[in-house]
């Protein structure tokens with residue numbers, strides 16, 4: 155297997171919009187969790203299936219490890235070293251893109267960043283989210299905009315030459331002019347990659363409750379769409395290629411996420427982590443203690459597995475691949491799904507092309523500019 159996701163479900167504080175599988179005030183479980191994670195990785199290494207035949211595009215990807223969360227940078231350097239050593243039998247570390255997510259508020263020590271880089275982590279993905287301090291406070295973030303900027307500079311000084319920054323648009327109180335100022339600023343930071351997400355109000359989050367109670371207001375859909383268009387324009391002008399619906403890069407597309415968008419197989423370890431080894435998808439137990447207990451008693455910590463059909467594989471290959479600006483190549487689809495695009499979706503694709511929602515030609519299917527704005531309408535045709 156070529157790709158591995160590792161979930162670190164700890165945060166100093168829960169952000170008000172977050173519905174990821176992550177927990178605050180559980181620092182006392184980190185050591186036991188790391189031990190369980192290393193055991194699960196050893197179990198995976200003992201049983202990992204051989205990689206399936208891959209298309210040329212999937213084969214061209216580097217192996218990847220993605221430390222996601224939660225906040226992986228709440229682990230000590232010694233703990234991250236243990237986790238990577240446990241992952242080494244699965245993924246060749248020296249060749250791999252090894253990403254760690256980082257909350258800027260947890261990487262304020264320069265030695266920590268230098269240590270992380272020395273351990274082989276070669277891509278850092280920082281959740282900056284906003285450059286407006288009152289908004290950061292409203293979101294429950296533990297850092298200021300200035301601290302985030304400093305962490306970006308420190309990461310560069312520590313030797314990271316592959317940096318991603320996450321931002322959210324459509325935030326409470328945000329307007330187009332404010333977002334354009336943010337884009338103008340970050341366009342000069344010269345990082346390799348941006349992930350820009352529109353705010354999703356998840357039920358069960360404090361922010362959702364504040365908005366539905368009318369205590370906080372967020373921009374409407376038209377205003378949020380204008381912010382997305384501004385991002386395309388501004389980052390394009392700053393030299394970034396818009397290679398996936400929410401992602402821009404100057405030169406270094408994220409290899410791990412490309413594996414997802416190519417609907418490749420990947421292993422996953424940690425509480426609540428999702429893995430995909432066709433014809434099966436699995437999700438691990440969500441709770442930290444449940445996860446630790448399962449692994450400690452020698453059981454797989456899997457909460458649920460889903461059997462995938464050949465039709466599921468085709469549909470997911472389309473829905474994930476159409477997120478890419480390059481779209482889905484006929485050769486990749488045939489290699490991954492064992493059927494031709496025309497055989498699987500000929501009539502659907504002809505109809506979508508007639509509606510100018512996709513472009514189908516040169517052996518590829520991609521969203522048209524109109525299809526990009528109406529992506530959900532296109533994706534629904536493959537469900």
Ligand code: SF4
Nearest residue numbers: 165168169172223224
């Ligand atoms: S730091 Fe990230 S994972 Fe943690 S609560 Fe905030 S948004 Fe969620």
